[in-house]
Amino acid sequence: MGMIAENIDIIVKKINTCRLECHRDDTVSLLCVSKTKPLEDIKAAYDAGQRHFGENYVQEAALKIEQFKQNYGLSDIKWHFIGPIQSNKSKTVANIFDMVESVDREKIARRLNEQRDENLPALDILVQVNISDEAQKSGCAIANVDSLVTYIKDNCPKLRLRGFMVIALDTQDIAEIKREFLKIRDIFNTYKEKYKHFDTLSMGMTSDMECAIECGSTQVRIGSAIFGSRNYTKE
Numbered sequence: 279m280g281m282i283a284e285n286i287d288i289i290v291k292k293i294n295t296c297r298l299e300c301h302r303d304d305t306v307s308l309l310c311v312s313k314t315k316p317l318e319d320i321k322a323a324y325d326a327g328q329r330h331f332g333e334n335y336v337q338e339a340a341l342k343i344e345q346f347k348q349n350y351g352l353s354d355i356k357w358h359f360i361g362p363i364q365s366n367k368s369k370t371v372a373n374i375f376d377m378v379e380s381v382d383r384e385k386i387a388r389r390l391n392e393q394r395d396e397n398l399p400a401l402d403i404l405v406q407v408n409i410s411d412e413a414q415k416s417g418c419a420i421a422n423v424d425s426l427v428t429y430i431k432d433n434c435p436k437l438r439l440r441g442f443m444v445i446a447l448d449t450q451d452i453a454e455i456k457r458e459f460l461k462i463r464d465i466f467n468t469y470k471e472k473y474k475h476f477d478t479l480s481m482g483m484t485s486d487m488e489c490a491i492e493c494g495s496t497q498v499r500i501g502s503a504i505f506g507s508r509n510y511t512k513e
Contacts, residue, residue, distance in 0.1 A: 283326040311501030334361030377402040379443040391434035400438040410447035441478035459493035
């Protein structure tokens, strides 16, 4: 077993152990964050059973997605876009990804809906919520969540709203992180009762994964703990 496969095995065991300790009978999925990583690493994770991969950079991802199909002849990967969306790149995002987790305003939702190819199925999306209310962080303010959700449901037939994505405050204070996670969990559960397909709460990374699962996360996003440190020199 290679290093990446071993790391995935460790993470999956941690997820399942934490889920059982929290007495959860549902599943928590793993999103492998593969930004800046080469095709060989993604293929190693694929061979270890993973199918969901997250990318932050549009141009890098577009090249990877095409090369992965060409090099390996595989098309069953689900590609997630998890980075900020620039308006001039929204058309590419709308048509090469299976899920977009970082929709944070009406303008982006409208562009994704308008630019999604008619021949493709509805694009799964998550609303990114800025639960820590940090000015430098992307995401919809909690106060604006309802208006954005309503806009998407009423005006974007080519989008399928699946839930929320959040990034917790960068702090060592686990109690504060837990408060934020529980806040968005309660909001998520309210919408889950109202809307079909509303089933995904993407929260938790390597440092706060266990806390996120305890607080109701249905998907954790793990990168460096699987693939090792990232190389940003080309970005």
